[in-house]
Amino acid sequence: MKIVDVCAFYTPRGGGVRTYIDQKLVAGARAGHEIVVIAPGERDGIERRGDGASIRWLRAPRFPLDGNYRFFSDRAALHAALDQEKPDILEVSSPWRSASMVADWRGRARRSLIAHADPLSAYAYRWFGPVASHRTIDRAFDWYWRHLRRLDQRFDHVVSASESLSRRLREGGLAKVSTNPMGIEPGRFTPNRRDPALRRQMLALCGLPEDALLLIGVGRHAPEKRWEMVVDAVAMASAAAPLGLVLIGGGDPRRALRAAVGGNPHVRLVEPVRDRDALARTMASADALIHGCEAETYCFVVAEAIASGLPVIAPDEGGAGDLARAGGGRVYRAGSAPDAAAAIRDVADGWARPIGAAPRTMEDHFADLFTLYAEGHRSRHAA
Known part of the structure; x- marks a missing residue:
């Protein structure tokens, strides 16, 4: 055809x-x-x-x-x-x-x-x-x-x-x-790519020691991605546990995102990782992925995180939520920073992640x- x-x-x-x-x-x-x-x-x-x-x-x-x-x-x-x-x-x-x-x-x-x-x-x-x-x-x-x-x-x-x-x-x-x-791409995203040295480097970038929780977010700096809400949730959750967020995103950070980050030393905005193998290694080296967008029709990032062995924190609507539920992730009320913060605290407290279905290819x-x-x-x- x-x-x-x-x-x-x-x-x-x-x-x-x-x-x-x-x-x-x-x-x-x-x-x-x-x-x-x-x-x-x-x-x-x-x-x-x-x-x-x-x-x-x-x-x-x-x-x-x-x-x-x-x-x-x-x-x-x-x-x-x-x-x-x-x-x-x-x-x-x-x-x-x-x-x-x-x-x-x-x-x-x-x-x-x-x-x-x-x-x-x-x-x-x-x-x-x-x-x-x-x-x-x-x-x-x-x-x-x-x-x-x-x-x-x-x-x-x-x-x-x-x-x-x-x-x-x-x-x-x-x-x-x-x-x-x-x-997902078969064979690329896997827990075997986890690199403890890279994890330490990302935590150091966030001004945190090795025993802190390392969250990663991946996506464009677009309004529908709700990164400002995610940053607010991370700030709320960090009052109870040391944690950092490395946000890998494309485009100039929006004024609202820069304002949300402010002087928070534990949140870092990083340029997009174009090399797919490097992205897979970066993702596998985090402790959990957090996503803010409830408008995804599928959400490659969440599927790739699940394949990398990460717990996923995602909104309860849209494709990201569908994947998170199927992959044993933790969902929160879409658009709610306090609810997302509670989900982060659950993961930081050693929340027992159910074993979910592996993403298809x-x-x-x-x-x-x-x-x-x-x-x-x-x-x-x-x-």
Whole structure:
């Protein structure tokens, strides 16, 4: 099959989506499929990858709310690219403008909407959650649910990466939802990479001795990641036990994050670790991972931490919470610094972590995804 992914979130400086797409290119070639990713870029061009895979860049303007991203603005140019590519399977990984563009294309490919983003959790629930229930917010944003239901009618599949998101989509009236959790890179994240010397170095960076608890956080300095809340929770918990936080994140720290850290010597903001083996060693050398974002549709970081043998402290909503529960982690009420602080204290006090299920691998995810596509492709040809 030829699979074309119209991916508005793919960027050279991206995080989870870029990791996912790069792995899909390799997995598709290994399974005998041709994968082409169409992404918004600075200029038109084609970036060849091995075994026939490629990234096709379409010139596009910057996204006004985040300069790291661009957005598809030229419907005719996107349709022309799809006409040239002639996909068997056409994916789109944003529910916004690009999804409507893909739905409007006149080609015959089967279409799949990949739920890489959860805008209501990332924005509406976070903004209005302190004063309104999710049900009330959903009613106020019924226009968004109507939009999703229209897309559901025009696509063959809506693929969700977590059961919690699938449940919300079905409750919102979507009929074609299937859950296909993502996974980790096989063999990379493991407790065997733990390095006591590296752990001592990170604790020393936080001004703490070897017997302190070392927390690690990984993620962009974006509002929906709630790092300010995490830093506040760490400060609350540190009153009862010596602990430090190394926060590995991309982009300039937001003013609110810098203010939350203040002069706390036990919290350190560290540049992103681009080398995946180095990240795996860093993660395995911590004592626990803490995550703040309840808007994750899957959450690679939490899955990688579980595979590294770490206890996970995560919000009780979204993909991070789903993984934490399955992996024997400790969940806290999303958005609550005091509740997160209580979870940290539990871990510091020697909380007995249940033995959870090991995260599945990306090989499992892609095998299931390609099987779903192949079944539909065969059915269309038979018809």
